[in-house]
Amino acid sequence: MPGVSENLLDDGPSGRMERRLPIIVVVRLASPETVGPDGEERTFTDNISPHGARIFSRHPWQPGDVVRVTPLHQDAAYGKVVYCQHLPDDRYTIGLQFPDRPVA
Numbered sequence: 001m002p003g004v005s006e007n008l009l010d011d012g013p014s015g016r017m018e019r020r021l022p023i024i025v026v027v028r029l030a031s032p033e034t035v036g037p038d039g040e041e042r043t044f045t046d047n048i049s050p051h052g053a054r055i056f057s058r059h060p061w062q063p064g065d066v067v068r069v070t071p072l073h074q075d076a077a078y079g080k081v082v083y084c085q086h087l088p089d090d091r092y093t094i095g096l097q098f099p100d101r102p103v104a
Contacts, residue, residue: 020052021049022046022047025044025048027043027069028041029055029057034068040070041058048103050098052095053079054095055096077103082097
């Protein structure tokens with residue numbers, strides 16, 4: 001799958017305190033103010049750690065934005081955008097930090 005991490009563990013010199021596992025999870029991505037399915041984007045993760053994730057998006061996000069991430073059939077988690085990178089195929093990848101609690 002293009003753009004998906006091929007490393008088993010993302011433990012390079014990135015400044016991260018935790019290892020990220022290359023786990024693909026389908027999620028709904030939206031701003032916290034969005035109500036209902038309108039305005040939500042169905043997408044997927046590239047990798048996950050207990051306090052962070054890298055998620056693909058069709059839209060750019062700004063560092064500091066708060067994002068609601070809802071895995072299918074699970075409760076939403078709120079993360080803060082740490083970075084947003086433009087990909088060659090007109091998609092974006094965003095790095096999220098979940099500061100309040102670890103995510104499963």
